[in-house]
C-alpha cells in the first residue's frame with residue numbers, strides 16, 4: 119500500500135507539472151497550438167484528436183489497472199494473524215488460506231475480439247484524417263500562391279520571391295489571406311524551416327528541394343527559427359514572418375530596391391559616403407544591395423535592411439547602435455559567424471550605418 123501511494127503521488131506530480139507547463143508555453147510567441155493560419159490549425163486539430171484518443175486509452179487502462187490493484191490486493195487474513203500465536207488447527211487453516219488461488223481463466227473469444235477491434239477502430243479514426251491532411255499539405259497551393267524560395271545558410275535565412283525578383287534575409291513579408299508556396303533548400307548543412315504559428319517544420323536538405331505551403335489569416339509578426347541542429351549558432355538562426363494587409367504588402371514589394379530614403383541634405387551626404395564605403399571595402403564581396411555595385415552572395419541581401427525589425431538572424435533589434443555594434447565586431451556578438459570583422463574607421467562606420475538605415 120505504501121508503494122501504491124508513492125506511485126500515485128508521482129503520477130499526480132507529473133500531471134500537475136504538465137498542467138503548469140502548458141499555459142506557460144501558451145504565453146510564448148512560438149506556441150503552435152495557437153495557430154494563425156489554416157495549415158497550423160489543421161495540424162493542431164489532428165494533434166489534439168490523437169492526443170484525446172490517447173488520453174482516453176490512458177485513463178481507461180490506468181483506471182482498470184488501479185481498480186484491479188486495489189480490489190484484488192492481498193489482505194492480511196484473520197487466520198494468518200492468529201496463526202503466529204494460535205493453536206495448531208488455526209495454523210493449518212491459515213496455511214490453506216495462503217494457498218487459495220483465484221479461478222484460473224484461459225482464453226475468452228469474446229474479450230479477444232473486443233480488444234482487437236477497439237484498437238483497430240481507434241487507429242482507423244486516427245489514420246483517415248492523417249492521410250487526408252498529409253495529401254492536403256502536400257498539394258500545391260495553386261496558381262495564385264505567392265512563391266518564396268527559402269535557402270538555409272549557416273546561420274541565417276535567405277528568402278527569394280521568385281515571381282517578384284525580391285531577395286531578402288531573415289524576415290519575410292507576406293500578404294494576409296493568400297497562400298504562400300515555399301521552396302525549401304540549403305546552401306550548406308541540413309536546416310529546418312519552422313514558424314510554429316503558421317505551419318509545422320520542413321527540412322532543408324543538401325541536394326534536395328522540399329516544398330510546403332502556409333498562409334497567415336491575420337496581420338502580425340510570427341516568430342520562427344531553425345529546428346535542426348546546424349552548428350554553433352543553430353539557436354541564433356531565427357526568422358520573422360511579417361503578415362501584412364495585401365495593399366501594404368504590394369506597396370512594400372513595389373518600393374523594394376528603390377534606394378535610400380533620406381530627410382535632409384546632410385543625411386544624403388552621409389548616405390552617399392556610406393554607400394562608397396560599402397562598395398569599396400569588403401562588404402560588397404559578400405552582400406548584395408540592389409542598385410549598387412555590391413552583388414555578393416555569401417551573406418544576406420541587404421537591399422531592405424533598414425526596414426527589417428532585427429539583424430544577425432533575429433538576435434539584435436535593428437537600431438543604428440546595434441548595426442554599428444554588429445558591423446564593428448560581428449565575432450563578439452556571434453562568435454564563429456561567417457561575417458568577419460572588417461576594420462573601419464569610426465567615420466566610415468557611422469556613414470555605413472547611415473547608409474544601411476536609409477534602405478527602407
Ligand code: HEC
Pocket residue numbers: 272273274287288351396399400401402403404405416417418420423428429430431432441444445452455456457458460462470474
Ligand atoms: C566574408 C563575407 C562578409 C563580409 C566581408 C561582410 N559580411 Fe556582413 N554578413 C555576412 C554573413 C555571412 C552574415 C550573416 C551572419 C549571421 O547572421 O550569422 C552577415 C550579416 C550582416 C548583417 C546583418 C544582416 C541580417 O539580415 O541580419 C549586416 C547589417 C552586415 N552583414 C553588414 C556588413 C557590412 C556593413 C560589411 C562591410 C563592413 C559586411 N557586412 C561585410 C558576410 C559578410
Ligand SMILES: [Cu+2]
Pocket residue numbers: 270271273308309310344345346347348352355
Ligand atoms: Cu540551421
